[in-house]
Amino acid sequence: MRPSKRPNDAMRDVTMDTGVSRHAEGSCLVRFGNTEVLCMASLEERVPPFLKNTGKGWVTAEYGMLPRATGDRMRREAAQGKQSGRTQEIQRLIGRSLRSIVDLQALGERQITVDCDVLQADGGTRTAAITGGFVALSECLKWMEERSMVKRHDVLLGHVAAVSCGIYKNEPVLDLDYAEDSTAETDANFVMTGAGGIVEIQGTAEGAPFSEDEFLNLLKLARKGIGELVETQRQVLGEH
């Protein structure tokens, strides 16, 4: 039995609120249970040097955690003078995931930066960030469409969402919370498109190595969870 009493294939309650920032061109406060991530998409009329004069744009992400988002207070990265390896790894993953469903040519020479800041952490912050980051990015493209800068569906090739799965007490379970995550034998993050294509897989044996069969079970759970997340994205974005 999971600590949260959820069935093995059940997501936590998921909400995605848009329009939560007066300033950002697109924003979304995403919750996976008690995990809360504030995602804000900022449009800038500039691109990184390697894209200058190519006609192509860029989508990138940054990730942060408030110091007391976690059970024990962590040191503030700005005060330490550097981002941890974990932070950099996560923000690279978010950026790659979002770019996987964007046509950078159709975006034009502009950059959209999606800031994902964890207000409260209870496991799955990176998957919530990708899922909510997609909504913030979509809102930003709506904002641009309203100003006739782009057609949103020329730029967006589909939906993208993410979920973590793991083997907890020998059973494959969907959407690990912190209590599960910290004791799971295996932990895997899946990023998939609305059409079911795989964008990124990261699986790690925390204890004993895992087998191909175990891994396929996790993938099956992920597919179910991501299907539900994309459905919520569609509702929130008014796509029905």
Add this chain to the structure above:
Amino acid sequence: MRPSKRPNDAMRDVTMDTGVSRHAEGSCLVRFGNTEVLCMASLEERVPPFLKNTGKGWVTAEYGMLPRATGDRMRREAAQGKQSGRTQEIQRLIGRSLRSIVDLQALGERQITVDCDVLQADGGTRTAAITGGFVALSECLKWMEERSMVKRHDVLLGHVAAVSCGIYKNEPVLDLDYAEDSTAETDANFVMTGAGGIVEIQGTAEGAPFSEDEFLNLLKLARKGIGELVETQRQVLGEH
């Protein structure tokens, strides 16, 4: 006429929500109009080196802004590898202000760190942070009292709150929002106790120097605003 149509001596709508974090020992989401600051107080059983074996504790603060809390996205301080001079100046001010109403001896050899993170900025982030930081600190002391660690009112010597005032189009006005702050001739921040004592004054002529009379007008406005803020603190903390 102020851009917000407020009378010269009127505060913006102020709210202070407590219990907004599952993890922090004390927390408060404070809003001065569209300015939103999340304050979380963290208790740690350690003190800075200069207080070891003195029997005295410490209260300190850290301040940050989400990159898109502002109209234009700012660079993330963690990515830049250092905190700006402005950030350091503000967090030093918050810490001094909170310590002004704390008996460090009564706290015992423990540290409370109050993190003030600006989710949305519209002027007055430092004054909102001090005002909400006091509430988070009080909540943390309640949490400690419930566990018989301290008596809250042995540690807290009073209330502390802060507000900014300025001379806008030649008139003294209370609680500047961003539209006013960015064009005010003079800008002053006042930190005062519930009993009316002055803890900190910072007044700056942005344009022409100001006179003693002008300054005394600002101080009078501040006294009114801080009185209202302390009243709200009392309600929120259930002190009636």
Add this chain to the structure above:
Amino acid sequence: MRPSKRPNDAMRDVTMDTGVSRHAEGSCLVRFGNTEVLCMASLEERVPPFLKNTGKGWVTAEYGMLPRATGDRMRREAAQGKQSGRTQEIQRLIGRSLRSIVDLQALGERQITVDCDVLQADGGTRTAAITGGFVALSECLKWMEERSMVKRHDVLLGHVAAVSCGIYKNEPVLDLDYAEDSTAETDANFVMTGAGGIVEIQGTAEGAPFSEDEFLNLLKLARKGIGELVETQRQVLGEH
């Protein structure tokens, strides 16, 4: 009785020597008693990016302390790899104070940087730096006038000087030295123009909060002290 036997409203001996650097366009070694600050103004034909092509110039300041300017040796900031929050706070204050009496348009697209380095500290280093920094800046503008680059009095709108006051053993005193500063209940820095306008006020309760009356007493002392400092500036700059 003050440790230095000075009357409550007496400044320490103040000297300002100009022409102390062969290289700087303007320089001043200022002494407030045993506090010694070397101020050097450097002219550069460039401006910060935000002023490019605006026709306006910039005046800025940097502040430093030799490691053994103080009673105990402090770590060298260059070796630590960063400037402390205190250093940044002070250099921002010096810069704002000097800009308050400069017409940046009349200066033209050039930058003057005033370096204030404390050779010996005995309280009041920031107020000495502002007062001596003004002299170095004036000397730099003389140098420019001699080369027909600007008219000095088109650029300089007045004089600016600063002094600290405090409540020491329940009495308001002028120009705190280190022995007073480290035990004063309240400490306030005042920056004022030669014409008596207030440029900056920073008052802090180190112990108990202070009252409006106490504050007004400090302001009165400051006005006296700054009057004397401006008189010395005038003599040194040959303005009689």
Add this chain to the structure above:
Amino acid sequence: MRPSKRPNDAMRDVTMDTGVSRHAEGSCLVRFGNTEVLCMASLEERVPPFLKNTGKGWVTAEYGMLPRATGDRMRREAAQGKQSGRTQEIQRLIGRSLRSIVDLQALGERQITVDCDVLQADGGTRTAAITGGFVALSECLKWMEERSMVKRHDVLLGHVAAVSCGIYKNEPVLDLDYAEDSTAETDANFVMTGAGGIVEIQGTAEGAPFSEDEFLNLLKLARKGIGELVETQRQVLGEH
């Protein structure tokens, strides 16, 4: 056809030379074709703070590239003052992979650091580093066994090796070199034990998302490659 003319399921020539350092307790120069990584294991009688007095040891890894290991010279990370996100991501992966086959209790309170420095890069540097890093670690444990510090096979629970696979021109191929890696549609790194258990999977769609079937084909290739790598490890370590 692959640029290197290799069949789709063929590894590059792999060599692992041990004893290449006079100083390190264990060392291995591993080559996957033109990719060369020098792996050195250093034993230290200390552990990170979180393991003090637990009786458990630690295995960690650091990764670096010589500036001209690549086609174009890269900036030296030591000169830039920080390790890139990519470097940190890779060294965290190497460390996790090596710890997956180590009994930290049996190691005792000691740390082994495995430095993996890329002398020449032609794709697959992280997989070569894990594979060669295992050999250096084993050599270090042999060194310790000779001094009766541990029994090598109490500490080592098995073998670990890694390989990258990808979809190149629509075909799944084993052990990508740089020419393939830079144009592959999908790129996946697999870390597996000698017994066939999966330790880590990282799959990324560089272009279009990939399907479950495609992924399973890559996993099958990886299993073949890693089998060959473990066989080479056994020969080099004299385990037949």
Add this chain to the structure above:
Amino acid sequence: MRPSKRPNDAMRDVTMDTGVSRHAEGSCLVRFGNTEVLCMASLEERVPPFLKNTGKGWVTAEYGMLPRATGDRMRREAAQGKQSGRTQEIQRLIGRSLRSIVDLQALGERQITVDCDVLQADGGTRTAAITGGFVALSECLKWMEERSMVKRHDVLLGHVAAVSCGIYKNEPVLDLDYAEDSTAETDANFVMTGAGGIVEIQGTAEGAPFSEDEFLNLLKLARKGIGELVETQRQVLGEH
């Protein structure tokens, strides 16, 4: 008697292998006994800002040590976030030494960076780096000559090599290894041209000061050693 049994005026075995990098325009793996330094010269079509539009090029060097090049593992400079004073001192010396025999005008507006990375250290790493760095630089110029970019002998004004000498147990000895270096009373590094001119001398009394006569004995030994090194450079570069 020297620990290595060498006569006082004997170099260690010296080898210089060229063509050891697929990527670098010039490369040399130089060995002075057990000291091994990998030197790679990289050509870039850009110059430092102070040389823009002067028609002159630049030759510079960077130096690094693998963490376990030494008897005890040293911390990785990239992880520490800065290069040590020793590293900077050495790379400045290598750069100056190489520029002493280069006509920067004849090179044209291009930069050659010579990276010298110590794979294994046993004393004399800086002198090996200069000696091998010259070979890598020469190979790079050959590469340029083959592409008709420059005439190699227009750019190279001669040969340059370096060796350390010292007073070990009261006797002047040539080419100190680590066992000698760490206990020598005096340690001196000499950089000389193939024609016998002195480019750089650095002599340091580790214990008691040394006399002019002692110093001249060291210089004499250096002249012999550098003569042999230049002879090896000539052979390796095919100049006979």
Add this chain to the structure above:
Amino acid sequence: MRPSKRPNDAMRDVTMDTGVSRHAEGSCLVRFGNTEVLCMASLEERVPPFLKNTGKGWVTAEYGMLPRATGDRMRREAAQGKQSGRTQEIQRLIGRSLRSIVDLQALGERQITVDCDVLQADGGTRTAAITGGFVALSECLKWMEERSMVKRHDVLLGHVAAVSCGIYKNEPVLDLDYAEDSTAETDANFVMTGAGGIVEIQGTAEGAPFSEDEFLNLLKLARKGIGELVETQRQVLGEH
């Protein structure tokens, strides 16, 4: 003819003022012509970790330049976040030079840090710093002797001073000023004891290599100059 009209073997006017700091245990403001260096020796009752419990002390030095000590303003190292390679090289040299005449055992487990800060630069700042640093160190030892902590002459084994020489317009000259230093063909720094022993030699060919004879001429000039400097040290320290 030298720009300063000095004969080739003449030093600039040299002065050394002691007692220039109220705080430092020993201090000296040294001038070599227009070069001014403020040297302050600080005694601390602690040693670096590698000397703990050895009974031996340590002498070290730090070097800095005020930003406008030079003809053009240089960036402040504290603001840049690191010390340049040049700064580190110089402070290592000063430290080694001072330690050459100190018996660290006789000093006991204490550290003396000699800060050398250049107030004005006109060539020869490092040699002035060593020469004046010795005086500050001696003053510090006097201070300790007065408190019966050590016998000054047990700790100090002799005098140490330094001077630069160079080949300027084909002639060997003593004590280069900036005008000479910036165009000299060869530049050499010599550190010697009062007894004439050589502590450190650093000679660099800025243009063409130099010969042994040229070098010996420079050494002869250095011996003369250092003799004069040590005589001045003796007078200033009251040793006649």
